[in-house]
Amino acid sequence: MQIFANNHKATATALLVLAGITMAGCSNSNRPALTEPVQVKAAETTPAKGDTDDMTAANESPAPTEYNKLTPDEERIIVGKGTERPFVGEYTDLHDAGTFVCRRCNAPLYSSKQKFESHCGWPSFDDELPGAVRKDLDLDGMRTEILCENCGGHLGHVFAGEGFTKKNIRHCVNSKSMKFYPEGTPLPPVVKKAE
């Protein structure tokens, strides 16, 4: 016991001396023992700092600014305001739960809860996700065109008063204007094009 106490004291003294030497070059402080534990603690928290860096990197990763690359046919519909042939679109008869996003910019447009069977040959929805869809008078001067609010991509047309659902609205949307993400799948980041 006595030996242990002596050894302990000797070690502590040696540390103090060593720390004093270390500190002498950069500080006039005569309390180097207080500095040592702080340095050790900093080293112990290095892994936590790594986690923070990872989170920071994720938060700082810039939102994509380039629209998704489109096939010529998708471009004809989304940019050229074209219409795909009826009854051939990949989502016309889809009944799975999930979200339909803009194929060009990933903005969420419709929920599968808003989809209904109209037998008109194109995917039909009786409402859009809040603020997702812009309505303009079509170039034909009669129909109402629907466009992605975020990127202005052409979606299709909207019709009222047909009596399909309680809401009495039918968004008639080209499958190629959208991309479907099943429920539980993370949605892609929305492309915000720089003006």
Ligand SMILES: [Zn+2]
């Ligand atoms: Zn869009």
